[in-house]
Amino acid sequence: MVVAAVDLFTEQGFDATTVAQIAERAGVTRSTFFRHFSDKREVLVAGQATLSRLLAEGIAQAPASASPLEAVAAGLERASSEMGPLNRDLGPRLKAAVAASAELQERDALKSIGLAAAMTGALVARGVPDPTAHLAAEMGVLAFKRGYARWSEADRDDATGLAHHALAALEDLRAATTTLG
Template identity: 50%
Template structure:
């Protein structure tokens, strides 16, 4: 009978990232990940994730939902980039301090695997597409939505990288505005 394991999902993510960082992604098995997560089983792992790789991209669905909801709730008078700003605030708020260390380790793990880099590129593309779709639903024209979403995703990952590699006490939410503002300034000198 399946036991309910408190925070099993969260523990599995942390244990996977730690093991991948310590001994490599290829060399790590699902059994080891479950074991390190406080004696969980392979069966518990597969209740939460499709495979060893997907444990690293667990946030994709929820991040998409946060972005879509933030844009859906934006005031009708907001410009495309203002809507993107609201989406980024929502997204950044979902990253608690304990994700910073995971983020830092994850970056190194991904940098060492072509397979994980492809999966990462697909995650970014999916986030951009979700953001663009939410913008179009909110009345933004197709091409403007695409560009605004690309800019938003760039801003988010750039802020995330800065946050993950720093050791201060600022939250990710505090990193986002400066980066977003730099990117908006960059838009004005494209041509």
């Protein structure tokens, strides 16, 4: 259903797309759609709970000696390990659909907040002070988004996985913090 919805959002716009159209394209009934999603906006965050859990698990499983950003890197690796070709192919279409709709941009921002909250909670549970945990988590979300964009837009012959791109983005952000003053 996610692929059908994103394709329709891209083809005809979010506002012009109905739940009935999404269900028809996906080959399911409207009632099946509503068993999975409360409305068409929720399609955008399909898998958010799983992604949040994977990020938090990776952080929790990082070595006790890991710095906050090293723990975030472990979370990014854990979450990235679950992302496959469908996730990669969906990236550019999802990006286009979100860019074309203020409502989807708002929902995407809420998704980012949820991911940051999951990582912050996992870092705080490791004993990281709250402000440091928040900053590291926000950097983790930004690194994940930048890495996902790079990965999904990369040449399909590039066998480099999402983890490589997310960790490179995290390192870029770490380096950028040294220029903040």
